[in-house]
Amino acid sequence: MALSTIRTVNHLLKPFTAATHRLSSDSNATINVEISKPYTAHNIDPPSSIVETTPNELMTFFSDMAELRRMEIAADSLYKAKLIRGFCHLYDGQEAVAIGMEAAITKKDCIITAYRDHCIFLARGGGLVESFAELMGRKDGCSKGKGGSMHFYKKDSGFYGGHGIVGAQVPLGIGISFAQKYNKEDHVTFAMYGDGAANQGQLFEALNMAALWDLPAILVCENNHYGMGTAEWRAAKSPAYYKRGDYVPGLKVDGMDALAVKQACKFAKDHVLTKGPIILEMDTYRYHGHSMSDPGSTYRTRDEISGVRGERDPVERIRNLILDHNIATEQELKDIEKGKRKVVDEAIAKAKEIPMPDPSDLFTNVYVKGFGVEVFGADRKELRSTLP
Numbered sequence: 001m002a003l004s005t006i007r008t009v010n011h012l013l014k015p016f017t018a019a020t021h022r023l024s025s026d027s028n029a030t031i032n033v034e035i036s037k038p039y040t041a042h043n044i045d046p047p048s049s050i051v052e053t054t055p056n057e058l059m060t061f062f063s064d065m066a067e068l069r070r071m072e073i074a075a076d077s078l079y080k081a082k083l084i085r086g087f088c089h090l091y092d093g094q095e096a097v098a099i100g101m102e103a104a105i106t107k108k109d110c111i112i113t114a115y116r117d118h119c120i121f122l123a124r125g126g127g128l129v130e131s132f133a134e135l136m137g138r139k140d141g142c143s144k145g146k147g148g149s150m151h152f153y154k155k156d157s158g159f160y161g162g163h164g165i166v167g168a169q170v171p172l173g174i175g176i177s178f179a180q181k182y183n184k185e186d187h188v189t190f191a192m193y194g195d196g197a198a199n200q201g202q203l204f205e206a207l208n209m210a211a212l213w214d215l216p217a218i219l220v221c222e223n224n225h226y227g228m229g230t231a232e233w234r235a236a237k238s239p240a241y242y243k244r245g246d247y248v249p250g251l252k253v254d255g256m257d258a259l260a261v262k263q264a265c266k267f268a269k270d271h272v273l274t275k276g277p278i279i280l281e282m283d284t285y286r287y288h289g290h291s292m293s294d295p296g297s298t299y300r301t302r303d304e305i306s307g308v309r310g311e312r313d314p315v316e317r318i319r320n321l322i323l324d325h326n327i328a329t330e331q332e333l334k335d336i337e338k339g340k341r342k343v344v345d346e347a348i349a350k351a352k353e354i355p356m357p358d359p360s361d362l363f364t365n366v367y368v369k370g371f372g373v374e375v376f377g378a379d380r381k382e383l384r385s386t387l388p
Helices: 007-010 013-025 054-078 096-104 118-123 126-134 169-182 199-213 257-274 300-312 314-324 330-353 359-363
Strands: 031-034 040-042 050-052 111-112 189-194 216-224 252-256 278-283 375-378 385-386
Touching: 050 257, 050 330, 054 096, 054 118, 054 126, 054 330, 096 118, 096 257, 096 314, 111 169, 118 126, 118 252, 126 330, 169 189, 169 216, 199 216, 216 257, 252 257, 257 278, 257 314, 330 359, 359 375
Parallel strands: 111 189, 189 216, 216 278, 252 278
Antiparallel strands: 031 050, 040 252, 375 385
């Protein structure tokens, strides 16, 4: 994904040039914004509720979230057209978490998440064509067409997937943070999971080790309030997930506010580099059902969904900030969204032209090559095989 407003303007949105000229001298001027909901802290003093931003950052947030939103809406249509098969979990509504987190860190910091992973991949620098190619099982997808919706991956940007087993990515994320500390790196790992995984025993085992060893691990609970079709209050005796670490500090964040997420993630990164792990609970909401097989309306009302859209939508919050500070006009923002629709449509067209993997690829990526692994008999006297 192009995380640059300038690139969007130059490549797609010539009508926006006037606004760019108007802002050019003040695009990096500081704007102080009060977050929509104050942080709630556990065993730690919370960061300030005033966040510094700039016109350029706000425009970038809007452009990026518009692209994420459009990508997920397009994925919905492709699934219904049977061009995407298998499981497909969409992220629309939760875009502020991906964008705010990315604004606070570098590509040397690592992220690992569950299966609602498309937008995290894009925010980490992934491309639309390789995203749609992977969704449609094409060989040039980000996981060579083998992973599908749940297994996006981009190691060169510190994105370790995309995992389908509920909660299993958290111990892996703690392992990544262990490697960072062992190698004396000045980087951190964000291990993301949903409220549906928050009761998993492996999460608490991994958190215990992270706390024992003061690892630079940030556990991010994306609480969209429904684990599949089960409301959080029906699944958890204590749904205050930011407090679940007990001896590990926690912070509850408005996950529909990209600026609040950015501030919290910067705060968390500074904390874990010297003091060990922290839990961030992102209070967010998904507009789609759990997956494409779930209409999302049997366990919650349509009024509830439309109420969140009307009052807390992350894209609209940034739009309103831009308009309130006279950074761009309503028409210019609509032009950006129109341009994003075009970019997404073009990416889909290119992805459709990419062939499926060759059947022989089924047998690749089973073993790591180049290590000269030797296979012996039970007594180790007879060399049976040497793997390439």
